[in-house]
Structures are given as C-alpha cells and as structure tokens.
Amino acid sequence: MDKNIISTLMTILGKENVLTSKEDMITYSFDATADMPSEKPDVVVTPDNKEQIIEIVKLANEKKIPIITRGSGTNLSGGTIPINKGIVLSMLKLNKILEIDAENMTASVEPGLIIQKLNDAIAPYGLIYPPDPGTVTTATMGGSVSECSGGLRGLKYGVTKDYVMGLEVIMANGDIIRTGGKTVKNVSGYDLTKLFTGAEGTLGIITQIIVKLIPAPQYRRSMLAIFDNLDKAGKTIAEIISNKVIPATLEIMDNVTIRTVENYAKIGLPTDAEAVLILEVDGAIEQVVLQEFETVKKICKENGAVDIKLAQSDAERDSIFAARRAALPALAQVKPTTVLEDATVPRSKIPEMLKALKEIAEKYDLQIGTFGHAGDGNLHPTILTDESNKEEMERVHKAVDEIFKVALELGGTLSGEHGIGIAKAKFMEWEFGKEGVAVMKKIKDALDPDSILNPGKIFRGN
Amino acid sequence: MTMYDSLDKAKAEIAKCMKCGNCQEVCPIYLEEKKEGAVARGKIKLVEAVLKGDLEYTDGFADKLALCLTCKACNAKCPCGVKVDEIILSTRSAIVKNKGLHPLKKFVFGTLKRPGLFNFGLKTGSVFQGLVFKKHKALNGAYPRFPFGLDMRRIVPPLSSSPLRDQLPEIIKVEKPVKRAAFFTGCTMNYIYIDAGKAIVDVLKRNNIEVIIPKEQHCCSMPIIAHGDSITAKEMAKSHVEIFSKLDVDVIITACGSCGTTFNKHYLELLEDDQEYYQKAQAIGTKIMDISDFILKEIGLDKSKLGPVNLKVTYHDPCHLNRGMGVKDSPREILKAIPGLEFIEMQNADRCCGGAGSFSLTHYDLAMDIHKHKADAINATKADAVVTGCGSCIMQLSDGMNRYNLDLPMYHTIEILAKAYAAKDQLDKTDAN
Structure with missing residues (x-):
C-alpha cells in the first residue's frame, strides 16, 4: 500500500492505532470460519471515535481502498476476511454503553461493545437483551447486528433484527445518517434500520445502535428428552408448538452428535438414541410456566420419548445445557477441520431435513453431526473433515452444495443466523434467483458505487 | 523429541x-x-x-x-x-x-544456572542495594536509582542480607515426626519473603513434620523455560532431579504454584527423551504438593490449635497454583477456619495479576495495566490485607498497590495460619497465668 496513505492514517489515528507489520496482518487474515481462504489486509486501524472513521472513509473512498469493518472476528461466514486486502477497521475501542433508558426499555450502545457487557449492565433493571449467539461473551454488538446473529432463544424471542430499533451509520461517501429511533411505532420512510442490519458491513459502517430490551423472565423449567426415532422427535416438536406452547429453547442433537458429545464429556447420554431434545419454557408467571412444562412433558411421553430428564435445580439445568454447549467443541475434536453450516428450514420440515442430511453423509462418505435450534428450524450440520485431504474436501464441497439445495427445496434459507459472507455467496442465486440478487446489487451499487465497503461479501466477484 | x-x-x-x-x-x-x-x-x-x-x-x-x-x-x-x-x-x-538468546537474558540465566553465583549475586545485591535503590517511604520496598533493565517506577522488594536457606538448618527435626517433607523454597522465599518461608517451616514443625531444606537447591527454572532457554532449563531440571531423588521423604513441599508446576509438569516435559531422568522426575513429580493442600488434605487442620487473627482478608489465586496445580479451595478453607478472620471473596480472584514472573520486568506498563483490574477488585472488598500463595504474585501486587495508592499488607496463606497458631499460644499462656 502507498506509504502516503499509511502516513495519512497515522496522522488521523496516531501511530499506535495503525498496524502494518506482516505479523499483525497475519493475525487479521482470518476469522472463526473453517475452510476459508486467508488473506492479509494492508493495514489495520483502530479508531477512537466516529470523526476519525469519517476521515478514514473519505480517504478510502478517494483512493478506492476496501474497508473491512471488524468487531471480534468471531463470525462464521468468512465475513471479516479481507479477501480483497485493504483497510481492516477494528471497532473495538468504540465500546461504550451510551444510555440505558429503562422507561422506554431501550439501550444505546457503540458497536464495539461486547454483547454480554450490555446484559450485565441492564440486569440490575430486570431487563434482558435476548439475542444470545454462542459467542455472547466475545462477539460485539456491531458484529452481531451486521451478521444478524441468532442463538438458542430464537424460537420465542427472535433474532438480532427483532431488537434493533435504530442505527447511526457512516456511508461510503463519509455522510453520517441516523435511522429508526426509540419509538415502538415508526413507519416513516423505508425501513433503513432493517436494511443495514445483517448487511455484513457492505452498505455502511455502523457507529451507534439503539436496541429494544425486554423484562427478564422470572421462571424457567428445563428438560432433556431422548428418542429412539427421528420422526418421533420431529412430531414432538411440531405438536408442542401446535399446542400453543412456545419454548424459549428447543434444541436437537442427532445420533452422531450424541455419541461424540458422550465420548467427549461423559454426561450420561444414551449413545444409541437417534435424537435428543433439550427444552426450556420460561415466563413471568410461575403457574403458566409450570403448566407449559407439564404440556411439553406430556407431549414428549405421548410421542414415545424413551426417557425424560427434568432439571430439578440450577445445577441440573446447567448439566442439561452443558450437553448442548458441548456439541460443537466435541465434534471439533474428531477431525482437524470442522465445517459448520446453518441451513434453515420451516420447523415442520426438520425430520425431513435430518433424514436428508443422513443420506448426504452416506452418499459422500462423510461424517456429519447435526445439532441445532429445532424449534426455529435452524440446524447446524457439521462436517468433520481434514482440510489437508484434497479428495475428501471435494466431497465436502459437493455435500455442502447438496445441503443447501435440499434446504431451499424444503422452503428454507441458506443462513439462519451466520450470514452469507464469502462462505455462501455462490449460492445466493439459488435462493433469490438472478432477479433477486440483481435487486440487492442495485442497492449495493447505489450506496457504495465503488464497492469499497467489505467487497466480495454476500455477492461473488465484486 | x-x-x-x-x-x-x-x-x-x-x-x-x-x-x-x-x-x-x-x-x-x-x-x-x-x-x-x-x-x-x-x-x-x-x-x-x-x-x-x-x-x-x-x-x-x-x-x-x-x-x-x-x-x-x-x-x-x-x-x-x-x-x-x-x-x-x-x-x-x-x-x-x-x-539465539538476548545477551542480557543469557547472562542472567547463566547466573541462575550456577546456584553459587546466583546466591552470591543476590547476597551482594542486598549489600549494595542501598546504593542502587532509593528507599520508598510507606512501602517496604525501594525505587531503583539507576535504570539497569528495570523500569524506574518499579518498587523492588528489599533483598535479604541473609537468605532463608542460610538462616535455617538443612534438617529440622521434630520429636515424633508423622512425615518427612522436603521443602523447595523457591527464589522469592529464599531471598525476599523470608518471613513467609519461616512461617511455612514453623507450620510444618507444629504439625510434627520433619523438614529437609536441601542447601543445593536453586531456581526451579520457570523464568528460563518462559524465555525459551530450554538447554539451560534441562540442566537445571536434571540438577533438581538429582538433588531431590537422593532424599528419603514422603512429600516435597512447594509454596509457589510456578515452582510446583515446574517440578511436576515442566521437568517431565523437559526430560521426556532421557528415560533415566524422566523416571526419576516422575517419581519426584508425584511427591510435589502445595503447602496449603498438604496441610488441609494430608495432615488435616486442627481448629482447636488456632487462635484469633482479627483481619479482614481477600485471596488472590495465583495462576499456576490454581490452573496449574489445581489448588483453589485449600487456601480459602484454611483462611475460613481461622477464628476472628473475615474472608471476603474478591471479583475475578483467579484473574492474573499481571506479574507472571519476569513478564512484569519485560513488559512493565502492560503488566501494570493488567494489575489495575486486580487493584480495583481488591479495593472493592475493603479488606485490610491481601493473601495469596505465590511470591511472584506478592511482588507484583506490592508494586501495583504502590502504583494505585492501595497501601495494604500482603501475606502468604501460611503466614496467616502461622499467626493463628501463635495467637493460640499467646491465649494459652495468658490462661496459664
């Protein structure tokens, strides 16, 4: 990169906030996504305030240099890999909570704030911010808004986009705009808040976020139900919801996952079970929670659950959830490379999707463990493989193609909560058709005509 | 390999x-x-x-x-x-x-390798330290007068003119020994925190343990391993394996998590290729026990022998004691057993104090930024004193206290226990009169 650009950046930010060494660039050449190309940026900058960001954007716009906005880099779509080099804009120093408005039940935060810090700060008000991706203690608010992350509570509480009420965004030309606000009702103009949420840093740079908070549920009950047959588990899921019970958590693990988790964590899961469901109901009124819990238990039994474990204490609840939390790390132990997908289908199609995944694993002779958020149809088929095995990786890529094909055929989507990034960019036309992708590209071109904002993400080849 | x-x-x-x-x-x-x-x-x-x-x-x-x-x-x-x-x-x-190794490190590690020279160096250091260091008024420490690799703001504890191992006999007999223990003092207790070292010997004696403090022992080599000089570290590991293999003891007591982990983990890693030494290192490794764990789990704490220690204390978990040796509960249980003592758990007690042995010498500002969180957590407890189980942590904590204007005394867990025993003696004496 031109030395003048580096020195201008140093003038804007101070020397200590501009990294250029090869060693530093290597540490920003990746994120949490497996099986992705890795590329070093030209420079990494860490601004202290939005005025600096505006100057950086103006400079990048003038010189046509890509800007890759980055939080903690924990995403699973390759969204922060600087595949076209350029400037990595680390937002970690813009990490303040600007306001907690308990009366309006909103909070205003800077994008570099770690999600859990918000939860800690609002807990004394009896409030929660429901989106809880697995990386809640490391991911930033800006990153999770940009990827529109989900979590274990999606079924009842929705995902990030359901909680973003307003944004402040710096545009590719350096303009700064505000969208939405604190009001529950707001239908003025286009819904730009939703547009920038999940845009993966391709349309603008988020510098402030207003989120909706909700009262913390006071009561909860959890259980783990074991099934010897996938259909029975699938029917249970459908019936719970048709009985008007919306559990906060409704997770599933398949046999491969159960066996791997048991082998890894020895928590007493039956290794011959075909499926395990982990359920939690919560709410503000104890009686209602208990009643829902009884309903769920009854439906599990009626559908032939071979065993049901009820959590009698917080410790027992933790051990039930530990099984689910162990799923990904346990699977990751089996082979050097763990390809984690998040194809999502309508929840009624979960048994069909699980069967299709089993067939794909057999067809391509691969180990696939599947777990995920059954209640909202968001599965995580996880392929256990080895990057260095070229022949096997070819089969992996074919299997991934087929997984997405099936998910779309079942009326689903490419990504439930991880985003498209570079990992799924090539499948976009399958879901949206040429015309749908063209609409998105027109929006991108209109807002970022020179494609300086996170180029190469969501769409291929820009 | x-x-x-x-x-x-x-x-x-x-x-x-x-x-x-x-x-x-x-x-x-x-x-x-x-x-x-x-x-x-x-x-x-x-x-x-x-x-x-x-x-x-x-x-x-x-x-x-x-x-x-x-x-x-x-x-x-x-x-x-x-x-x-x-x-x-x-x-x-x-x-x-x-x-290659940085020339300064090469010199220092060469000294550590030769225990005689290291001993001499630190002893002469204590004679000359008045010349080199300015005394700090409130804290028992000194500022360096000349920058010789140390940060000018650092408070360095005074080096004892007479190390612990010079002050105590090599074998400390008791009347009816229930066990024989070797005591690996570690550098900080030998040269700086002599009182803590003495407290450990005192507590062992009171529990009828015969104590052997091998004179030939030297630095465990953790700082050398940490800086990558594995050739020197291997020599030091072998030397300690020789010294401690010769002893007929039931247990080898350490009072610092880093020393303990070096003996029961790093020596095995270092000597893996050498069957003879490896087996001896294994035998030694199984005998290693932290003093708090030893007192609580092997001997048992006789509460009737404890007098009141009227202190409000909090406890800092040394990383290598806690995550290295797995010793977390014993120090707390000892403290909680002492009458009159109020124990307050600080937030994130297991977070590193930033000292990390020699890390604080090479990265002083960063070490102090890390320590700020520890100082804040200690401050929030409103404790009168801080207790921990590692000399390096005490060094870093003292320095950090000075930096953040928190003037609290610091003790090794066993120093507090020794105080409790002494308090009971005093009570018995008063009663007898």
Whole structure:
C-alpha cells in the first residue's frame, strides 16, 4: 500500500492505532470460519471515535481502498476476511454503553461493545437483551447486528433484527445518517434500520445502535428428552408448538452428535438414541410456566420419548445445557477441520431435513453431526473433515452444495443466523434467483458505487 | 523429541484450535490491547504461518510470542481444550534455537544456572542495594536509582542480607515426626519473603513434620523455560532431579504454584527423551504438593490449635497454583477456619495479576495495566490485607498497590495460619497465668 496513505492514517489515528507489520496482518487474515481462504489486509486501524472513521472513509473512498469493518472476528461466514486486502477497521475501542433508558426499555450502545457487557449492565433493571449467539461473551454488538446473529432463544424471542430499533451509520461517501429511533411505532420512510442490519458491513459502517430490551423472565423449567426415532422427535416438536406452547429453547442433537458429545464429556447420554431434545419454557408467571412444562412433558411421553430428564435445580439445568454447549467443541475434536453450516428450514420440515442430511453423509462418505435450534428450524450440520485431504474436501464441497439445495427445496434459507459472507455467496442465486440478487446489487451499487465497503461479501466477484 | 526440541507436539495442539475466539473473553493481555496478535488464536495463527513457511522467525514474531503471561486462562476457557501455554513455551524455545538468546537474558540465566553465583549475586545485591535503590517511604520496598533493565517506577522488594536457606538448618527435626517433607523454597522465599518461608517451616514443625531444606537447591527454572532457554532449563531440571531423588521423604513441599508446576509438569516435559531422568522426575513429580493442600488434605487442620487473627482478608489465586496445580479451595478453607478472620471473596480472584514472573520486568506498563483490574477488585472488598500463595504474585501486587495508592499488607496463606497458631499460644499462656 502507498506509504502516503499509511502516513495519512497515522496522522488521523496516531501511530499506535495503525498496524502494518506482516505479523499483525497475519493475525487479521482470518476469522472463526473453517475452510476459508486467508488473506492479509494492508493495514489495520483502530479508531477512537466516529470523526476519525469519517476521515478514514473519505480517504478510502478517494483512493478506492476496501474497508473491512471488524468487531471480534468471531463470525462464521468468512465475513471479516479481507479477501480483497485493504483497510481492516477494528471497532473495538468504540465500546461504550451510551444510555440505558429503562422507561422506554431501550439501550444505546457503540458497536464495539461486547454483547454480554450490555446484559450485565441492564440486569440490575430486570431487563434482558435476548439475542444470545454462542459467542455472547466475545462477539460485539456491531458484529452481531451486521451478521444478524441468532442463538438458542430464537424460537420465542427472535433474532438480532427483532431488537434493533435504530442505527447511526457512516456511508461510503463519509455522510453520517441516523435511522429508526426509540419509538415502538415508526413507519416513516423505508425501513433503513432493517436494511443495514445483517448487511455484513457492505452498505455502511455502523457507529451507534439503539436496541429494544425486554423484562427478564422470572421462571424457567428445563428438560432433556431422548428418542429412539427421528420422526418421533420431529412430531414432538411440531405438536408442542401446535399446542400453543412456545419454548424459549428447543434444541436437537442427532445420533452422531450424541455419541461424540458422550465420548467427549461423559454426561450420561444414551449413545444409541437417534435424537435428543433439550427444552426450556420460561415466563413471568410461575403457574403458566409450570403448566407449559407439564404440556411439553406430556407431549414428549405421548410421542414415545424413551426417557425424560427434568432439571430439578440450577445445577441440573446447567448439566442439561452443558450437553448442548458441548456439541460443537466435541465434534471439533474428531477431525482437524470442522465445517459448520446453518441451513434453515420451516420447523415442520426438520425430520425431513435430518433424514436428508443422513443420506448426504452416506452418499459422500462423510461424517456429519447435526445439532441445532429445532424449534426455529435452524440446524447446524457439521462436517468433520481434514482440510489437508484434497479428495475428501471435494466431497465436502459437493455435500455442502447438496445441503443447501435440499434446504431451499424444503422452503428454507441458506443462513439462519451466520450470514452469507464469502462462505455462501455462490449460492445466493439459488435462493433469490438472478432477479433477486440483481435487486440487492442495485442497492449495493447505489450506496457504495465503488464497492469499497467489505467487497466480495454476500455477492461473488465484486 | 520433547516439546522444547521440536514443534511437533505443538502441531497437535494447534490442529485442535478452531479459531472461535473464545480466548478473547479471558486473555488479560487481549483485554488491554484489543489486538488479534495479543490473543491465543492470533498467536496460534502466527505459529501456523511459521510452520507453513509463510513467515520467518522474525523479531516481530518473537515479540508477539513474548506477549503471553502463560496464565492458562485461555486453556481453561477453550472449548476444544487447546493447551495454549504449551504451544507458546514450545515456540519460544524454537525461537531461541533459531535466533539465539538476548545477551542480557543469557547472562542472567547463566547466573541462575550456577546456584553459587546466583546466591552470591543476590547476597551482594542486598549489600549494595542501598546504593542502587532509593528507599520508598510507606512501602517496604525501594525505587531503583539507576535504570539497569528495570523500569524506574518499579518498587523492588528489599533483598535479604541473609537468605532463608542460610538462616535455617538443612534438617529440622521434630520429636515424633508423622512425615518427612522436603521443602523447595523457591527464589522469592529464599531471598525476599523470608518471613513467609519461616512461617511455612514453623507450620510444618507444629504439625510434627520433619523438614529437609536441601542447601543445593536453586531456581526451579520457570523464568528460563518462559524465555525459551530450554538447554539451560534441562540442566537445571536434571540438577533438581538429582538433588531431590537422593532424599528419603514422603512429600516435597512447594509454596509457589510456578515452582510446583515446574517440578511436576515442566521437568517431565523437559526430560521426556532421557528415560533415566524422566523416571526419576516422575517419581519426584508425584511427591510435589502445595503447602496449603498438604496441610488441609494430608495432615488435616486442627481448629482447636488456632487462635484469633482479627483481619479482614481477600485471596488472590495465583495462576499456576490454581490452573496449574489445581489448588483453589485449600487456601480459602484454611483462611475460613481461622477464628476472628473475615474472608471476603474478591471479583475475578483467579484473574492474573499481571506479574507472571519476569513478564512484569519485560513488559512493565502492560503488566501494570493488567494489575489495575486486580487493584480495583481488591479495593472493592475493603479488606485490610491481601493473601495469596505465590511470591511472584506478592511482588507484583506490592508494586501495583504502590502504583494505585492501595497501601495494604500482603501475606502468604501460611503466614496467616502461622499467626493463628501463635495467637493460640499467646491465649494459652495468658490462661496459664
């Protein structure tokens, strides 16, 4: 990169906030996504305030240099890999909570704030911010808004986009705009808040976020139900919801996952079970929670659950959830490379999707463990493989193609909560058709005509 | 090939890392620096780059790998169980093999290797320290007068003119010994925190333990391992294996988690290739026990022998004692058993104090930024004193207290226990009169 650009950046930010060494660039050449190309940026900058960001954007716009906005880099779509080099804009120093408005039940935060810090700060008000991706203690608010992350509570509480009420965004030309606000009702103009949420840093740079908070549920009950047959588990899921019970958590693990988790964590899961469901109901009124819990238990039994474990204490609840939390790390132990997908289908199609995944694993002779958020149809088929095995990786890529094909055929989507990034960019036309992708590209071109904002993400080849 | 001679073992650990970034939550350095190069997964990516040939053993690489406290917080957090500290130590050794050791470190480690010289150096140091250090008014410490590799703001504890091992006999007999214990004093207790060392011997004696303090013992070699000089470290490991193998003892007591882990973990890693030494090191390793664990689990705490210690204390978990040796509850149980003593748990008691042995010498400002969180946590407890189980932590805590205007006394857990025994003696005496 031109030395003048580096020195201008140093003038804007101070020397200590501009990294250029090869060693530093290597540490920003990746994120949490497996099986992705890795590329070093030209420079990494860490601004202290939005005025600096505006100057950086103006400079990048003038010189046509890509800007890759980055939080903690924990995403699973390759969204922060600087595949076209350029400037990595680390937002970690813009990490303040600007306001907690308990009366309006909103909070205003800077994008570099770690999600859990918000939860800690609002807990004394009896409030929660429901989106809880697995990386809640490391991911930033800006990153999770940009990827529109989900979590274990999606079924009842929705995902990030359901909680973003307003944004402040710096545009590719350096303009700064505000969208939405604190009001529950707001239908003025286009819904730009939703547009920038999940845009993966391709349309603008988020510098402030207003989120909706909700009262913390006071009561909860959890259980783990074991099934010897996938259909029975699938029917249970459908019936719970048709009985008007919306559990906060409704997770599933398949046999491969159960066996791997048991082998890894020895928590007493039956290794011959075909499926395990982990359920939690919560709410503000104890009686209602208990009643829902009884309903769920009854439906599990009626559908032939071979065993049901009820959590009698917080410790027992933790051990039930530990099984689910162990799923990904346990699977990751089996082979050097763990390809984690998040194809999502309508929840009624979960048994069909699980069967299709089993067939794909057999067809391509691969180990696939599947777990995920059954209640909202968001599965995580996880392929256990080895990057260095070229022949096997070819089969992996074919299997991934087929997984997405099936998910779309079942009326689903490419990504439930991880985003498209570079990992799924090539499948976009399958879901949206040429015309749908063209609409998105027109929006991108209109807002970022020179494609300086996170180029190469969501769409291929820009 | 040991993990200090080749990166093969590290490769297996590296393969386990899925780059999820969970290490960011707990890495004290990352939480200050907020740069990927400061956290485990970033450093692992760099080691991968070197292994793939994408990066040389550059100064920049060495600087990045130096940025680790080996506090093992990331190990404990890692969902995949990556032993990050092993990758770091193995790579630091590879760096020294490729780039050589910094001349100053070479001199210092050469001294540590020769116990006689080290002993002499620190003793003469104590004579001359009045010339070199200005006395600090409130704290029992001194500012350096001349910058000789130490940061000018650092409070250095006074070196004793007479080390612990010179003051005590090599064998301390008791009337009816229930056990024979060797005591590995470690450098901080031998040269600086003599009172803590004496308290440990006192407590052992009171529990009818015959204590042997081998005169020939020297630095455990942890600082040398941490800086990658595995050749010197191997020699020191062998020397200690020889010294302690000769002894007919039931247990080898350490009073510092780093010394303990060096004996029961790092010596085995260092000597893996040498069957004879390895087996002896294994035998020694199984005998290693931290003093708090020994008193509580092996001997049992007789509460009737404890008098009141009217102090409000909080406890800091040394990283290597807690995550290294797994000693977390025993010190707390000892403290809670003492009448009159009020124990207050501080927030994040197991977070590194930033000292990390010699890390605070090479990265002073960063070590103090890390310590700020510890000082705040201590302050919030409103305790009268801070208790911990490691001399290096006491050094860092004292220095940090000075920096953050927190003037609290600091004790090793066993010093408090010794006070409780003494208080009971006093009570009995008064009653008898």
